[in-house]
Amino acid sequence: MYYALIILSVVMFGGCFALNDVYQKMRGSSLKISLQFSFVSSLAGLLVLLIINGFRLEFTWFTLALASVASLVGFGFSFCGFRALGMINLSLYSLFSMLGGMALPFVQGILFYGEGMSVAKAVCFVLISIALLLTVEKGEKKSGMLYYIGIFVLNGMSGVLSKIFTEAPYEKTSAAGYSIWIALTSVIISAFLLLVFFRKQDTVPSTPKSIGVGAINGITNRVANFLLVIALVHVDASVQYPMVTGGVMIVSTLICFFGKNKPSKKELASVAVAFLGLLALFAIPV
Numbered sequence: 294m295y296y297a298l299i300i301l302s303v304v305m306f307g308g309c310f311a312l313n314d315v316y317q318k319m320r321g322s323s324l325k326i327s328l329q330f331s332f333v334s335s336l337a338g339l340l341v342l343l344i345i346n347g348f349r350l351e352f353t354w355f356t357l358a359l360a361s362v363a364s365l366v367g368f369g370f371s372f373c374g375f376r377a378l379g380m381i382n383l384s385l386y387s388l389f390s391m392l393g394g395m396a397l398p399f400v401q402g403i404l405f406y407g408e409g410m411s412v413a414k415a416v417c418f419v420l421i422s423i424a425l426l427l428t429v430e431k432g433e434k435k436s437g438m439l440y441y442i443g444i445f446v447l448n449g450m451s452g453v454l455s456k457i458f459t460e461a462p463y464e465k466t467s468a469a470g471y472s473i474w475i476a477l478t479s480v481i482i483s484a485f486l487l488l489v490f491f492r493k494q495d496t497v498p499s500t501p502k503s504i505g506v507g508a509i510n511g512i513t514n515r516v517a518n519f520l521l522v523i524a525l526v527h528v529d530a531s532v533q534y535p536m537v538t539g540g541v542m543i544v545s546t547l548i549c550f551f552g553k554n555k556p557s558k559k560e561l562a563s564v565a566v567a568f569l570g571l572l573a574l575f576a577i578p579v
Contacts, residue, residue: 295524299536302524305517306537307544312510319503325491327371332483333504334511339476341512342469342519351470355463359454360474364482366450367475373443388425389445395421395538397449401456402530413577414531420570421539427563428542455522456530468522476515532574539567 320326343350399418402408458471465471525533546564549556556564 295527296536298520298524299528299533300540302517302520303537303540304544305513305520306541307548309510309514309517310541310545311548312506312513316503316506316510319506320497320499323494323496324372325487325494325496328483328487328491329496329499330507330510331368331371331479332487333499333507334514335476335479335483336511337508338511338515339473339480342473342476342515345516345519346467346469346473349470350473351466352474353464353466355461356458356466356471356474357478359458359461360471361478363451363454363475364478366447366454367479368482370444370447370451373440373447388429389441390448391425391538391542392422393445393447393449394452395449395534397446398452398456398530398534401453406456406460406530408529408531410531411577413574414535416577417535417539417570417574420573421535421542421567424539424542424563424567424570427559427566451518452521452530452534455518455525459522459525468519468526471522472515472519475518476511535574536571539571542567543571 316330320330395418399414403410403414458465459468466474521533521537543564546556546560549560
């Protein structure tokens with residue numbers, strides 16, 4: 294059942310990548326637009342999570358503190374991505390982002406939560422890393438190493454914080470309650486930044502269509518992360534996050550077949566290697 298939740302979340306994350314692309318083509322990628330997108334998507338996600346949780350707003354100080362940190366990490370990741378636009382190698386951007394999202398929770402689970410290393414986990418991790426390396430394009434700019442590091446660490450911290458939440462002995466809310474507080478603090482922070490620092494800055498105006506895309510993205514993303522927090526109670530982080538990284542690579546590539554930019558032979562090769570990595574995770578007995 295919990296592996297099914299991970300697979301469902303992977304499909305939803307793949308859809309989020311497509312929706313992000315649609316939104317950026319509609320409005321661009323300035324910092325103000327990114328904050329507006331965060332506000333709309335977080336608000337929509339918050340409303341749906343409240344419905345899922347029966348409109349109950351659970352509370353503990355530990356949950357609030359960790360959710361606030363998770364929100365700030367998310368904004369830090371967005372900031373690094375914004376600063377990197379037009380400056381760094383975009384294929385390496387994706388590489389560092391997805392490697393961080395896989396590697397940090399993987400190492401955390403093994404070193405700090407006794408999940409144990411196995412041949413299957415090692416083979417899966419190596420194959421998915423190779424699959425990500427295959428996506429790197431030559432000839433692009435390679436400056437901005439500081440942003441690479443920020444992207445790697447901050448994207449990985451999302452999974453790390455989720456694992457801390459599920460394992461912490463402190464009084465805490467349910468997974469839904471934690472997800473609600475992340476969405477709520479994201480709404481508050483993005484609204485504050487927009488009102489204080491970006492009130493007079495012009496952007497491409499929002500349209501009902503762009504707001505709808507942002508809302509659907511937020512609902513999909515927040516629910517997908519909520520499902521991962523539920524699964525993380527029962528599935529090792531060192532298994533879950535390689536599944537997520539490899540799965541998102543596969544789903545995103547499949548979605549490309551329905552768009553104008555068809556996947557290249559190199560991208561198809563990387564997906565094949567990622568699939569072998571996922572297969573190894575369950576086929577290798579030790």
